Amino acid sequence: MSRPxxxxxLGGYAEEVAAAMRRRRDVRRPRVRVRVDHxxxxxxxxxSAGAERLLALARELLDEREEAAGG
Amino acid sequence: xxxTTHDLALGYLLELSADIRGALLMDRGGALLASAGLAPxxxxxxxxxxxxxxVDALAPGGxxxxxxxxxxxxxxxxxxxxxxxxxVCTTNRTVNPxxxxxxxxxxxxxxxxxxxxxxxxxxxxxxxxxxxxREAAGSGS
Numbered sequence: 001m002s003r004p005x006x007x008x009x010l011g012g013y014a015e016e017v018a019a020a021m022r023r024r025r026d027v028r029r030p031r032v033r034v035r036v037d038h039x040x041x042x043x044x045x046x047x048s049a050g051a052e053r054l055l056a057l058a059r060e061l062l063d064e065r066e067e068a069a070g071g
Numbered sequence: 072x073x074x075t076t077h078d079l080a081l082g083y084l085l086e087l088s089a090d091i092r093g094a095l096l097m098d099r100g101g102a103l104l105a106s107a108g109l110a111p112x113x114x115x116x117x118x119x120x121x122x123x124x125x126v127d128a129l130a131p132g133g134x135x136x137x138x139x140x141x142x143x144x145x146x147x148x149x150x151x152x153x154x155x156x157x158x159v160c161t162t163n164r165t166v167n168p169x170x171x172x173x174x175x176x177x178x179x180x181x182x183x184x185x186x187x188x189x190x191x192x193x194x195x196x197x198x199x200x201x202x203x204x205r206e207a208a209g210s211g212s
Contacts, residue, residue, distance in 0.1 A: 030141075030142055032141045033140050035138040041138075061093070068108060
């Protein structure tokens, strides 16, 4: 009778690993967050025009910074 | 060339936070006022204008406090628009956005306070010196 319990335990472990990987991927995913007038922050939809423009600007300035640092 | 108040403020911001690697300061119209830690290229002015345009699109009313943080693969970009200025900072990815905005708010408030004090001083300078005012008052009586 210990098999189902063991399978459940393994399933729980696998789910935890998958969740950790999902969280890690989410943290590394590019994102744009906006807060207007000290209100609640909202994340701009991935792939939206505004988010893409801001991401492009961020990449340009970060490259600029690396060039300035001589990297 | 002598450093302006804006240059000094950005220099102070970079000293205040070791995570902030580069910074830009624009007015709300998009004109570049100062930069620190970034290449002094003409392209910076254009990027500054584009950032201000994006901020205006996010808060079309204008004059509101707008905070934007952008996390890209190679680092993060923070934008803060408050009162008459828009400040931009670049950092690495492993930063606490709340702390970065805290430092940006502190420096931006100092800049706005200094600008307000300068405005208050300017009309006083334009007034006639005290001696001449006294002479004018004496001749009138």
